Amino acid sequence: MTDLFDLAALVTARLDAVNGRSREEIGLRILKVTEEAGEVAAAWIGAIGQNPRKGITHTSDDVAAELADVVLTALVAITSLGHDPRHVVTACADKAAARLDTYPSTPPE
Known part of the structure; x- marks a missing residue:
């Protein structure tokens, strides 16, 4: 199994070698997170069939x-x-774990 943190370092090194490490390049890598999140949204819309023209696609x-x-x-x-x-x-x-400690373990009645 591939360690995700090691893989992130390898991908970063490859991107650095191909695209450099300019401020703009780093910004594009940050924006890529938003692009990927959009793909999550599209997949969810496809999974629930929200688009009646397409139906369930995911x-x-x-x-x-x-x-x-x-x-x-x-x-x-x-x-x-x-x-x-x-x-x-x-x-x-x-x-996040510390915040969980501030919440009751059972929902209030």
Whole structure:
């Protein structure tokens, strides 16, 4: 199994070699996250058949795969900014976990 953080570093290195590391290039990598999120939205619309002209065109597996693309693309963007994505994601997870501790474990009645 491929480690996502290692893969993000490899993809970033490849992009750096091909496209350079200009401010504009880094910005495009960040914008790529939005493009991938749009593909998630399109897949979800297709999964629920929201467009009556097209009907159901996607599955929940398609939606999950598009979400995974968002994750990898975000890791590449974080790496491209010069940050360690493992550290950034861990800090985010720790912050989310701390918020969970402030909520009751059972819903209020």
